[in-house]
Amino acid sequence: MPNSDSNDSLSNDSTPHSTSAIAAQPSYIVLPRESELAGKSYATVFEFLVDHFKQIEASVWQQRINDGKVHWQHGELIDATSEYQATARVYYYREVKAETKVPFYEQILHQDSDIIIVYKPHFLPVTPGGNFVNECLVHRLRIATQIDTVAPAHRLDKDTAGVMLMTLNPQTRHAYHQLFLDDKITKDYQAIAKVTPDLLAQLADNTCELPLHWTVKNRIVAANPSFTMQVVEGEANSHSEISLVAVKDGLGLFELSPITGKTHQLRVHMLSLGMPILNDRFYPVLQPKGPDNYDKPLQLLAKRLRFSDPLSGIEHDVECQGLDLLAMMLSMK
Structure with missing residues (x-):
């Protein structure tokens, strides 16, 4: 899934309920065009990753590459000599040394073939970020439903609890996003x-x-x-x-x-x-x-x-x- 790349970290935070973790789902970054690089240039993907993610040591990226945790969109592995390709997607697995387990749990309030309406507890992020890679609502729901296309239709702060709309079907996802754009x-x-x-x-x-x-x-x-x-x-x-x-x-x-x-x-x-x-x-x-x-x-x-459901016409009212x-x-x- 796309992620806030600047949040990639190797935190040394250690709380009583923290464990090391590697993201179950990859994040990706689109390699910028030359016009977007502010005069910089990169011969290899490795050079770009090291320069772009300044908070991550070069040795960490080297190890990820050696472990097969960096690849192109279709799965071909990237090595230290792979050439920079503008507009190509590079996938990688975020990891943290200590991921805190959030001791509160989500609840599915409604589910059909296109959406899940869910209660999100306080403190649980919706998507990976910072010191959270797998402790997030999206990953928990993917495990609970065995549906790997679960994605949020809107935002809800990590600190805020409450009802959220999640989409399941990539082919119909746009219809639910449009509800928010149209104030419906x-x-x-x-x-x-x-x-x-x-x-x-x-x-x-x-x-x-x-x-x-x-x-x-x-x-x-x-x-x-x-x-x-x-x-x-x-x-x-x-x-x-x-x-x-x-x-x-x-x-x-x-x-x-x-x-x-x-x-x-x-x-x-x-x-x-x-x-x-x-x-x-x-x-x-x-x-x-x-x-x-x-x-x-x-x-x-x-x-x-x-x-009002844009596909079925059902009037949803969930609290x-x-x-x-x-x-x-x-x-x-």
């Missing part, structure tokens, strides 16, 4: 956050009442570091509808509908309201990189997915169990 999918989320003191005061003296609603439209762009996002001045490129529906001991349960689909949109929009989502390690302040704290999952859930405001309140005492 309705996604409903829940979140828990600390309510601002001003809002709590207004609720206490009955100058406002639940539910409270916000329409949030602003411009979201990449921040620094680039995997985080920020709101800037300019024409809005993001839109969310957010409602506060319940409050207990200063914590609020929110219902959220993303009208657009920017990266981290709901997390950034909640921050813009002054109520960042509970246990968010990115917002408002990026926390130091470290092991996941399984006792403090991000309180954001993709609770419900609704759409999972919602966030528990009372349990979260008690866990913080």
